[in-house]
Amino acid sequence: MKSDSARRARILQRALSEGLLHPENAPLAAFLDWDRLEQNVARLHTAFPSQLNMLHAFAVKANPLVPVLSRLADLDMGAEVASAGELDAALSAGIAPARLVFDSPAKSWAELRRALHLGVALNIDNFQELERVRKIIDESGSESEVGIRINPQIGAGSIAAMSTASEHSKFGVPLRDAGMRERLVQAYLAHPWLTRAHTHVGSQGCPLPLIAEGVNELVAFADEVNARAGFAQIRTLDIGGGLPVDFTTDTPISAFDDYVAALQQGAPRLFSGDYAIVTEFGRSILAKHGFIAAHVEYTKQVGGRQIAITHAGAQVATRTVFMPQAWPLRVECFASDGTAKPVNEIAVQDVAGPCCFAGDLVARERELPLLEPGDLVALLDTGAYYASNPFHYNSLPVPPVYGVTGGDSVPVFDTVRAAS
Ligand SMILES: Cc1ncc(COP(=O)(O)O)c(C=O)c1O
Structure with missing residues (x-):
């Protein structure tokens, strides 16, 4: 080359x-x-075992330009959006609502109604948002798959501002705070339409074993909910993005294989086939x-x-x-x-x-x-x-x-x- x-x-x-x-x-x-991007995304698709049910949702915040999103859609990627503007961009790029995931810690009533109306999957950030979503679903129903974002509180990576699984992170339900895990399990048991769970440990600067630890906490939480529900209520795990990029050398293919190896080591139950898996990579796709x-x-x-x-x-x-x-x-x-x-x-x-x-x-x-x-x-x-x-x-x-x-x-x- x-x-x-x-x-x-x-x-x-x-x-x-x-x-x-x-x-x-x-x-x-x-x-x-574009050629290099295509090679990189091809490697992402082959990194995970082929028998798993995967959706790789590109984190639109990393590059919200519509022609970029269209290309990624052609390369069989969905999208993770975190605002109304990102949702508009993903829809304009022709990505089907069922291949979108809506994150954001500050979803407004209007944004929630729109996402639930379109059938876009939601990662609820907190209990107040859960209450809003419940009201909308009770009133109007929805085809959306809905889950809650957990913060496993396992610690930060090397860039505090990018670390979302720290003790005081603003994202998700803090799983290790007193009484929170039980409160969250009860919320799932009370709302059988909660069929997903999500975590995103952080972006750049989070070592792979830390990411795997967070994903392992997610799987353990889902296993617990399903055991207590007596059926496979949580069917999809959204494991976020955050694969660090090497900014020091020309390495056009991201370390997706290393990422999967780290998950196999640190979160082996993820590969059981019991769960569909969503990823939300941004930087490692395009940087x-x-x-x-x-x-x-x-x-x-x-x-x-x-x-x-x-x-x-x-x-x-x-x-x-x-x-x-x-x-x-x-x-x-x-x-x-x-x-x-x-x-x-x-x-x-x-x-x-x-x-x-x-x-x-x-x-x-x-x-x-x-x-x-x-x-x-x-x-x-x-x-x-x-x-x-x-x-x-x-x-x-x-x-x-x-x-x-x-x-x-x-x-x-x-x-x-x-x-x-
Ligand atoms: C919820 C969520 N998912 C995915 C990402 C993408 O992270 P990265 O670009 O590091 O893969 C971010 C980044 O902030 C995020 O907040």
Whole structure:
């Protein structure tokens, strides 16, 4: 396989020649590699034993662009949505309501009514929401499969803000709080239409054994409900997403096999065949298959520090700018014609964005080929949670996103999102 850097250079050169990138008219654009995405999703499908009843629901928050969701639907994925906007996007992409799951800790009455009317599966977050859902179902009935999200309270991963199975997490019913497990079992026994259960241990930074531990708690809870109900009331387990992505190397296929091995080790009952399984991966589906390209507008020396001011900052790399320790990105440097910058002139540089605040840096004191005005920087592994989810600071334009096929030879582009 040709190196990924060479692949990106081919894409950039073609994009420059087609005017998709231009130092004056189009200084910022994002690219998604469809071929690589397809290979990755194929590996997801083969990672789980084929006899299991699986629905892989893409976490739409990771990339809510409708053409992306349509592609994923073509690759046999459903979708997990966490707002009315994400639900709209998934429906616009043609994903059938029965292949959708609605999460969110703050579902409004209107959102609940709509989801239950459409037959979208729900993961209820708390007992107050359960009461709302009960009222709607009593009044109008529903085809939706409904479950409750549990927080197994097994601890956090390395990024506290992304860890949802911690003692005080805002998500789900805290299973280890005094009396909660019994209260939850009773809620299931009182509402036989509760046929699912859900957990999501966290996103990025959660080691696989921790995720497996959370899933094991989920299975044990479902087994307990079913034993006490005297029949298989809970039929589907939604085990969430959160498979960490390697942001340090070019590894186009995510570690789905390792994830399944960790579950086989830490949550073996999941594979009994007693339960249908829903997953909700986001980052591990798309992060590695996208990059953001930005022109360098100016360079300067400040207090002995070399700074390149580019068009990619907090508006497309929000988490990296505000939490640089948690979300470091690789930066690759290209000359204005899209060829890789020679590595013989390396300098320690800050790579800054266009936003009007001092911390708008996507890389700090990084050793990189010396950048000059007109060069291009590529922010790698940004197919999920980056340019697809722009931050509207400074009223900066929303950058275009282009899909790419033929990255191995002659790249061909399609517009996923026009600039606006
Ligand atoms: C409930 C739920 N499911 C799935 C995901 C997707 O996580 P990831 O993109 O890490 O796979 C998230 C992320 O926040 C989430 O909150």
